[in-house]
Amino acid sequence: MIKKYEPDLFIAGPAFNAGRYGNACGSICKYVKENLNIPVLTGMYIENPGVDLYKRDIYIISTKDSAVGMRDAIPKMASLALKLINKEEIGSPEKEGYIERGIRINYFAAERGSKRAVDMLIKR
Numbered sequence: 001m002i003k004k005y006e007p008d009l010f011i012a013g014p015a016f017n018a019g020r021y022g023n024a025c026g027s028i029c030k031y032v033k034e035n036l037n038i039p040v041l042t043g044m045y046i047e048n049p050g051v052d053l054y055k056r057d058i059y060i061i062s063t064k065d066s067a068v069g070m071r072d073a074i075p076k077m078a079s080l081a082l083k084l085i086n087k088e089e090i091g092s093p094e095k096e097g098y099i100e101r102g103i104r105i106n107y108f109a110a111e112r113g114s115k116r117a118v119d120m121l122i123k124r
Contacts, residue, residue, distance in 0.1 A: 003036055008085050010036075014043030014073045015050060017065040022050025029058045039084040043073050044099070051099055059084070060099045 002010065010032045012025035022044045029040035034057075043061035044051050051060055059080060063073040076097040083090055093100045109116065 002032060002038075007038055009081055010038050010040045011077065011081060012040070012042045014061065014063045014070070014077065015045075015048055016043075016063055016067060016069065016073075017045040017048050019049045022048035023053065024050075026050040026054030026058065026060070030054055033058060041077060041081055041084060043077050046099060055099050055101050056103070059090070059096075059101075061097055062099050 010029065012029050013021070015022035015025045025042040025044070029042050032038050033040045041059050041061065042050075042054075043063045045063055045065040047065070054060065061073060061076045061080060063069050080090070080096050080098060082088075083096075090096060111119075
């Protein structure tokens with residue numbers, strides 16, 4: 001059903017804290033991403049069971065627990081959606097508003113790790 005429309009992006013939800021809806025959103029997003037090679041996005045409350053099931057596979061914008069949080073959720077989802085469509089670099093979860101996916105990215109820091117560790121100890 002989705003394939004015939006040839007979408008640039010697929011968005012499901014936001015599911016907020018509705019568990020079965022979160023599972024449905026995560027499941028369909030994962031399927032679309034893997035089988036149709038289309039960027040996907042959804043939104044869920046951090047305690048939604050769908051978060052734990054699908055956070056490694058798809059981007060899940062962090063929302064409030066009910067539709068009262070729609071005003072906050074939609075701008076975050078739209079911002080990330082535009083980056084996915086334009087194939088721009090996706091920033092950190094804190095910057096973009098999505099739930100951490102458990103994926104670590106290496107980077108080169110200006111200072112060596114040993115110096116940073118000593119600096120952290122001195123600050124304490």
